[in-house]
Amino acid sequence: MVDIKRVIIIANGDLDDPDYYFNLIGNTDYIICVNGGSSHALAIGVRPDLLIGDLDSLPNEVRRKTMNANPELREYPAAKDKSDLELALEYALELKPDRIIILGALGGERADHGFINILLLNLCLKRNIPALIVDETHEVSLHDKSFVIDGNRGDVLSLFALSEAVHSISTKGLKYPLINEDLFFSSSRGLSNEFTAGQATVTFSTGLLLAVKLTLR
Numbered sequence: 001m002v003d004i005k006r007v008i009i010i011a012n013g014d015l016d017d018p019d020y021y022f023n024l025i026g027n028t029d030y031i032i033c034v035n036g037g038s039s040h041a042l043a044i045g046v047r048p049d050l051l052i053g054d055l056d057s058l059p060n061e062v063r064r065k066t067m068n069a070n071p072e073l074r075e076y077p078a079a080k081d082k083s084d085l086e087l088a089l090e091y092a093l094e095l096k097p098d099r100i101i102i103l104g105a106l107g108g109e110r111a112d113h114g115f116i117n118i119l120l121l122n123l124c125l126k127r128n129i130p131a132l133i134v135d136e137t138h139e140v141s142l143h144d145k146s147f148v149i150d151g152n153r154g155d156v157l158s159l160f161a162l163s164e165a166v167h168s169i170s171t172k173g174l175k176y177p178l179i180n181e182d183l184f185f186s187s188s189r190g191l192s193n194e195f196t197a198g199q200a201t202v203t204f205s206t207g208l209l210l211a212v213k214l215t216l217r
Contacts, residue, residue: 005098006099007092008031010041011035011084012037013113013114015043024134033050033071034088047071048066050091051067051073085102086123093129100131105118106140139212143210151215152216153195153198155214156213157211157212158214161208163207165185169183169202169203169204171200174200175195
């Protein structure tokens with residue numbers, strides 16, 4: 001199997017700026033289109049390597065144009081126990097890439113889809129493969145150990161506990177530092193911090209921590 005460094009998964013949520021995503025995607029990236037995410041791939045101008053899902057949100061014309069690119073096809077019934085994005089993530093994890101980037105997983109008309117898409121990052125975390133959900137302004141990641149995150153001065157970083165508590169958090173490079181504090185599930189204590197440099201460091205001892213970076217463009 002060819003060594004795949006990065007997998008790009010294009011889902012069917014909001015993608016408003018095709019040029020932004022075209023510049024984000026590299027020539028060597030392996031591209032998975034999830035169902036109606038094929039429409040986004042056509043708008044961006046990239047060729048999918050895999051089309052996966054029940055194809056219920058895929059207009060016939062979009063399907064025809066997508067299949068002209070000759071992607072691998074994995075079609076599933078509409079009635080199933082997993083979402084199309086979860087199926088795509090499971091396939092991506094089998095490829096053992098260095099990183100997974102998920103596009104089109106936020107916004108849209110279904111808040112429940114956006115919520116579970118964020119929680120699905122835990123599949124990647126369990127396999128120790130870095131993963132991000134990205135749109136034009138947001139970068140969402142999930143962590144079970146200390147990490148460094150790049151940003152620009154003035155960008156916003158919010159930290160939320162997805163376990164009962166995240167213990168002994170300390171931060172550097174943020175306007176309002178945390179110093180050996182605990183964050184608790186459902187608390188807004190970590191909401192809307194601000195980068196003071198090009199990088200922020202977040203250390204903690206135990207727990208599951210969601211990081212949401214907002215880039216001010």
